[in-house]
Amino acid sequence: MAESAEVSRRDFVTVVVGAVGAVIGLCVGIPAVAYLVSPALKVQKGEDWVSCGPLENYPIGVPTLFTFTRTQVNGWERTTISYGVYILRGEGEQILALNNMCTHLSCRVSWKEDAQDYVCPCHDGHFSIDGKVVSGPPPRPLDPYQTKVENGELFIFLQEG
Numbered sequence: 001m002a003e004s005a006e007v008s009r010r011d012f013v014t015v016v017v018g019a020v021g022a023v024i025g026l027c028v029g030i031p032a033v034a035y036l037v038s039p040a041l042k043v044q045k046g047e048d049w050v051s052c053g054p055l056e057n058y059p060i061g062v063p064t065l066f067t068f069t070r071t072q073v074n075g076w077e078r079t080t081i082s083y084g085v086y087i088l089r090g091e092g093e094q095i096l097a098l099n100n101m102c103t104h105l106s107c108r109v110s111w112k113e114d115a116q117d118y119v120c121p122c123h124d125g126h127f128s129i130d131g132k133v134v135s136g137p138p139p140r141p142l143d144p145y146q147t148k149v150e151n152g153e154l155f156i157f158l159q160e161g
């Protein structure tokens with residue numbers, strides 16, 4: 001009978017020590033695993049209004065290039081992406097903002113004042129001042145951005161993804 005009580009105490013201590021060890025292991029292990037795994041679960045993409053500065057910085061009737069960069073986080077990977085936007089200001093708050101990425105194979109177009117065209121250097125694609133395809137292989141016009149003006153500041157709506 002006494003031996004049975006002693007074994008029972010030993011079992012009890014074993015169980016308690018095991019349980020305390022398990023709790024400590026969970027307290028340390030769960031945050032450590034979460035710390036290691038959580039970046040892989042984060043995908044930072046999004047939509048955002050991007051400031052292009054004061055509207056008055058953009059001359060009327062002349063496409064003007066505005067550039068900026070954004071950093072995307074995808075798991076442990078951080079990627080910095082450069083954007084270019086041609087902003088064409090009309091009368092009042094009439095604004096056309098065009099992505100300067102060619103719709104053929106994504107080269108960057110440049111505004112050529114003398115030709116009054118956007119020209120793509122890769123395959124000689126040409127676009128009119130409002131972004132329509134004039135010649136070359138591009139399958140569609142330059143992509144426009146939605147714009148807004150608040151307190152004299154111009155914004156474009158950027159959708160990453």
Ligand code: FES
Nearest residue numbers: 102104105120125
């Ligand atoms: S990438 Fe612009 S014409 Fe081909």
